[in-house]
Amino acid sequence: MGSYEDLLTFFEHKLEKQTFGYQPDELYAPIRYTINLQGKRIRPILTLMACELFGGDKEEAVSQALAIELFHNFTLIHDDIMDNAPIRRGQETVFKKWGANIAILSGDTLFAMAYQYAQQARAEILSQTLSVFSKTAIEVCEGQQYDLNYEKDNQVSVDEYIEMIRLKTAVLFGASLKIGALVGGATKKEADELYDFGINIGLGFQLKDDLLDAFGDEEVFGKMTGRDIITNKKTFLYLKAIEVADSETRKELTELYNETNIHDDAKTTRVTDIFTRLKINTAVNKKIDAYFDSGMKILKGIDINEENKQILIDIARRMIDRDK
């Protein structure tokens, strides 16, 4: 089974062959731009790995890996409009560079193109893989809606937050693995187990993202840091801080999140100072480790080659030990 690096090279090569050089250029230039921003490609690589894990040929999983990656890029384009985000992967977002209309429409096109790849699964599993794909797409939208809701809601619980990131982020990792497993010939049960593994590492991945958004190095991370704080996102960091803070600090933090008349930098600095004082990093990392461990437990129960299993563990590790 290929390592992350092997499969990344393999996938990038496949992606390069899809030129997306159609007309009108106003529609396809933003698509090429987004695809070429060099994401981490973790999701499509999970699809390829899951296929190989069950003895499948990675060539057969390429269409599904492309479908997943295109779908992911579509969500980024639309999310950046809704989040009013200027920077993505170190570059201007499509929204910032071309405006909302082109971002909406090139995103829609990319979504339909993702389906053009998704529908290339072999007839025997097509209905199954498409079900996973569409269900996931809808859940990702639901997660994004909860995310938008929670920006304005002051009564978000930790459980609600975890459910939101499960929908918005984790299910796509689960689906990437499950679809790859189905292509590779996994049983329904094995594919479902791999899905659950994906949910757990996906949750860990998102918590790491929250941490990087507050404390990451902007140049390495490739996104503007502090965005979650500026947009009043009740991330796990915030919710944990509210939970463990004394009443005075809690009041300060709540006020900062409801204050409209404060400079972004000042707000970010004051909030991250509170997080540091309360050792929120440690709490988040503990939670990430717990999800990682749950994922490992599920993986242990699946009867596959141990060497291949290790490759999957390595990529899961990489997803939470990253600094970008």
Next chain:
Amino acid sequence: MGSYEDLLTFFEHKLEKQTFGYQPDELYAPIRYTINLQGKRIRPILTLMACELFGGDKEEAVSQALAIELFHNFTLIHDDIMDNAPIRRGQETVFKKWGANIAILSGDTLFAMAYQYAQQARAEILSQTLSVFSKTAIEVCEGQQYDLNYEKDNQVSVDEYIEMIRLKTAVLFGASLKIGALVGGATKKEADELYDFGINIGLGFQLKDDLLDAFGDEEVFGKMTGRDIITNKKTFLYLKAIEVADSETRKELTELYNETNIHDDAKTTRVTDIFTRLKINTAVNKKIDAYFDSGMKILKGIDINEENKQILIDIARRMIDRDK
């Protein structure tokens, strides 16, 4: 074979059963709202008719008809953001009522839900019908992009305009018929012929829409009239007027389309006056009739029951003889 009215009742009943009552409500309320706005349902009815035309059971075509109708509603939600449109089917647009973010996201969700229906076609034809569906979805986006481009472009030709409306509007009529035909057991050739028939009546339908946008009764039409003129859309009416006008009138018309400092009502009145003076209505109706005749010629060549053929002719007639 059911008439338009029979099939409308049948389809509305099926649509009502799909409650779309999921969570979060912020996402699904706009979807229910849009679906319940009582569109003409021409596209899904074409799907059902095409299925029956080839001896298929309309029950089997319901999923495809729903897919088509949901997809169409998705495009309306997103188009209304891009066109900054306040009114649709006599009611506030989702964009106007809930804002751009919810319109983007509920549209995306509806698109994915459309695929959930589309992927219910029987295994034997699934790959074929999905290909038509995704190709059409992409073409509709391309058409919308050309439409946006042409608002700013002063050198649009009639041919370019026709190609734009073919993509934006006509291909979905073609696809509605082709997918229904495939469900009904049509040969590839028959399905393609029905597609071409759909393209022709779709072009006629859009030209009628252009006419209604300029001259329709706002209350009957259900949309604000004059939008095309206000947004400088180079419709067939405008392009024909430029073609037949004397140099003075042409100058006046061009200036009106480039004038930013004029009240919307004044602009609409002056432009429609020019259209009336130049008898543009007659020219447009002639063009519509030509497309109708081309459609009829194609239909004549398909070997199907004459009585059923007449029902299809009636709906085509209805598409171009409408006042809303």
